[in-house]
Amino acid sequence: MVELNRRLVMIDPTGSNPETQTRLVPLGNGLFRLEALSGGSPVGEVVRFVEQDGKVMRMYTGDSYTERVAQ
Numbered sequence: 742m743v744e745l746n747r748r749l750v751m752i753d754p755t756g757s758n759p760e761t762q763t764r765l766v767p768l769g770n771g772l773f774r775l776e777a778l779s780g781g782s783p784v785g786e787v788v789r790f791v792e793q794d795g796k797v798m799r800m801y802t803g804d805s806y807t808e809r810v811a812q
Contacts, residue, residue, distance in 0.1 A: 742800065749773065775802070 742751050742765075749765040765773035765788055773788040783802050791799040800807045 742797075751775075 742749060744750075745762070751763040751765070752761070761777070761779060763775050763777040763784065766776050768774055768787070771789055775783050775786050775788060777784050786803045789801045790797045791801070796809070798809050
C-alpha cells in the first residue's frame with residue numbers, strides 16, 4: 742500500500758507485473774472500494790483499516806485481513 746499521485750494504491754513488487762496497481766477509492770467513513778483496470782478477485786471489495794498509535798496495523802478486505810509488514 743502506497744500513496745501515489747495523491748491516491749492510495751496497492752502494488753505487488755513480487756508479482757509478474759509490479760506496475761499493476763489496484764486503487765482504493767474512498768467511500769467515506771473510513772471505507773474504500775478496490776478498483777483496477779485489469780480486474781481481479783478482490784476488485785469491488787470494500788476495504789477498511791485498523792490503526793494503533795496512529796499507524797495502520799491491519800487491512801480488512803471483505804472477510805479476510807492482512808497485517809502490516811514489519812519495517
